[in-house]
Amino acid sequence: MHPILACMKNKYLSYIKDVRRYSKRTCAIYKEVLDDFVQFCEGSEDFGTTLNVNGIRAYEVYLMDTRKLSPRTVMQHLSVLSGFCRFLVRQGVLGSNPVHLVKRPKLDKRLPLFYKDKSMESYFEGTKGDPEFGSYEQKLHRLIISMLASCGLRRSELISLNVGSVDFSRSVLRVTGKGDKMREIPIIPSLCEEISLYLDAVSSLTDDAYEPSSPLLRTPKGARLYPVFVDRVVKQELAAVPGITVRRSPHVLRHTLATELLADGADLNSIKELLGHSSLAATQVYTHNTVERLQSVYKNAHPRAKNGGKNGD
Numbered sequence: 400m401h402p403i404l405a406c407m408k409n410k411y412l413s414y415i416k417d418v419r420r421y422s423k424r425t426c427a428i429y430k431e432v433l434d435d436f437v438q439f440c441e442g443s444e445d446f447g448t449t450l451n452v453n454g455i456r457a458y459e460v461y462l463m464d465t466r467k468l469s470p471r472t473v474m475q476h477l478s479v480l481s482g483f484c485r486f487l488v489r490q491g492v493l494g495s496n497p498v499h500l501v502k503r504p505k506l507d508k509r510l511p512l513f514y515k516d517k518s519m520e521s522y523f524e525g526t527k528g529d530p531e532f533g534s535y536e537q538k539l540h541r542l543i544i545s546m547l548a549s550c551g552l553r554r555s556e557l558i559s560l561n562v563g564s565v566d567f568s569r570s571v572l573r574v575t576g577k578g579d580k581m582r583e584i585p586i587i588p589s590l591c592e593e594i595s596l597y598l599d600a601v602s603s604l605t606d607d608a609y610e611p612s613s614p615l616l617r618t619p620k621g622a623r624l625y626p627v628f629v630d631r632v633v634k635q636e637l638a639a640v641p642g643i644t645v646r647r648s649p650h651v652l653r654h655t656l657a658t659e660l661l662a663d664g665a666d667l668n669s670i671k672e673l674l675g676h677s678s679l680a681a682t683q684v685y686t687h688n689t690v691e692r693l694q695s696v697y698k699n700a701h702p703r704a705k706n707g708g709k710n711g712d
Contacts, residue, residue: 405437407483408437408483415482421577424555429479432479433479433483439458454497455477456501459501474503474504481498484498515642519640522640525640535619538600539617539619540632540635542593542597545590547633547649548652548655549587550574550590550656551584551652551653551656551657551673552574552653553576553650556574557629558626559575561611561614561615563611567591570585570588571586578677582673601617629649630649633649634647653674
C-alpha cells in the first residue's frame with residue numbers, strides 16, 4: 400500500500416483531535432474505521448486506485464457482504480471516509496471527494512426511543528424515600544438517573560461534570576459538550592437539593608468533596624465515573640420499572656426529555672440549545688414521535704375520526 404495513505408490518516412486523526420476538538424469517543428470511532436479501511440487496502444501499490452469511486456464501492460461491498468455490517472454502520476464508515484477525503488482535498492492530495500459519488504445503503508426509518516412519563520414518575524416515586532438517609536450507592540444511582548432525565552445530558556457530559564459545574568445560586572448546570580462547546584442548563588429546585596445532599600455524602604468519603612475541580616459524581620471508591628459504570632447503573636435502576644420495555648440506556652433518557660418537552664409545547668430552538676445540538680436537523684427527529692402522539696389523540700378523541708371520518712352523526 401502507498402505509504403501516503405497511512406501518513407495522511409495519522410495527520411487527519413491529529414486534526415480532528417487537536418483542531419476540530421472531537422470527543423475522545425468520536426476520535427476512537429474515526430480511528431477504528433480508518434484503521435479498518437487501511438487494512439482493507441493492504442496490497443494496493445497505487446494510492447489513486449485506493450481512494451477513488453471504485454475503491455470506495457469495493458470497500459462498501461466488503462462491509463455489507465463480507466463483514467455483514469448493518470446499513471447504519473456502513474453509513475457510519477462512509478461518513479468517516481467522506482470527512483477524511485474532504486481533508487485530503489484541502490491538503491491537495493485528492494482532486495475531489497470520491498465518496499460523494501458512491502450510492503449509500505438504504506436505511507430503515509428509526510425514531511428515537513423514549514420512556515413514558517408515567518414510567519419515569521413511577522421510578523422517582525419508588526426511589527424517593529428520605530433524601531437524608533440511604534446508602535451512598537442509592538444516592539449516587541438515583542442522582543445519575545435524575546440528572547440524565549432532567550438535564551438531557553449525554554453520558555460523556557455527565558461523567559465530565561465537576562463540582563464547579565453546578566451554580567447553586569443561579570440554579571444552572573454548566574456543561575461542556577461536543578467540540579468543547581459550553582452551555583448552561585437550568586436545574587429544578589428538587590434536583591439542586593438532591594445534588595447538595597449527595598455532596599454531603601461524598602464528604603464522608605473524601606476531603607475534596609466541595610473542591611470546584613473535583614468530579615461531581617464519583618464511584619463508591621471515590622473515582623470519577625466511567626461509561627460502563629453509568630450504563631450499568633441505568634440498566635439496574637430501570638430494570639423493574641413498569642412500562643419500560645425498550646432499551647435502558649442514558650441516551651434514551653436524553654431522548655425522553657426532548658420528547659416530553661416538545662409534547663408540552665417547548666419550541667425546537669430551545670430544545671436544540673438545551674441538548675447542545677449543532678443544528679436543528681438533529682432536534683427535528685423528535686417531532687416524529689410528537690406527530691404519532693397527536694395522531695393517536697386525534698383518532699381517540701375527534702368525533703369524525705371515531706366514525707371513520709364520515710360526515711354527520
